[in-house]
Amino acid sequence: MDTEKDNSVKMVPAICTQCGGQVSVDPNMEAAVCQFCGTPFIVEKAINQYNVQHATIEHADNVTIDMGSSVKSVLDFAGEQMKERREMKREERREKRDMDAKFIATFFKFFGLFCVLMIVVWFIGTALGLFG
Numbered sequence: 001m002d003t004e005k006d007n008s009v010k011m012v013p014a015i016c017t018q019c020g021g022q023v024s025v026d027p028n029m030e031a032a033v034c035q036f037c038g039t040p041f042i043v044e045k046a047i048n049q050y051n052v053q054h055a056t057i058e059h060a061d062n063v064t065i066d067m068g069s070s071v072k073s074v075l076d077f078a079g080e081q082m083k084e085r086r087e088m089k090r091e092e093r094r095e096k097r098d099m100d101a102k103f104i105a106t107f108f109k110f111f112g113l114f115c116v117l118m119i120v121v122w123f124i125g126t127a128l129g130l131f132g
């Protein structure tokens with residue numbers, strides 16, 4: 001594994017948004033190409049991805065590129081995202097059910113009011129002899 005050379009440009013660790021490989025990027029650049037999968041990615045996004053992972057994992061400053069752990073963290077990350085998405089879907093469904101229930105309740109309230117109104121109109125109408 002090759003070590004980082006001390007260039008004039010300060011390189012920053014990032015995670016490839018495509019394959020999850022850990023790469024070093026120049027934060028002044030807008031985009032970079034992943035050295036693992038060759039896919040171009042947005043530097044800012046990749047750095048964010050790295051920060052997100054390492055905020056929870058809490059690595060030391062000197063992180064060596066360990067494919068095993070980076071693959072695992074990508075899987076963890078994906079699993080976490082899937083869980084989040086499932087959670088969101090459940091939340092959405094619950095909200096929808098609430099909305100449906102509210103809608104039905106409102107509908108029956110108005111329907112009941114309408115029925116009462118019709119009965120009142122019918123009574124008045126009958127009393128005044130309008131219908132016959």
Ligand SMILES: [Zn+2]
Nearest residue numbers: 016019034037
């Ligand atoms: Zn990649």
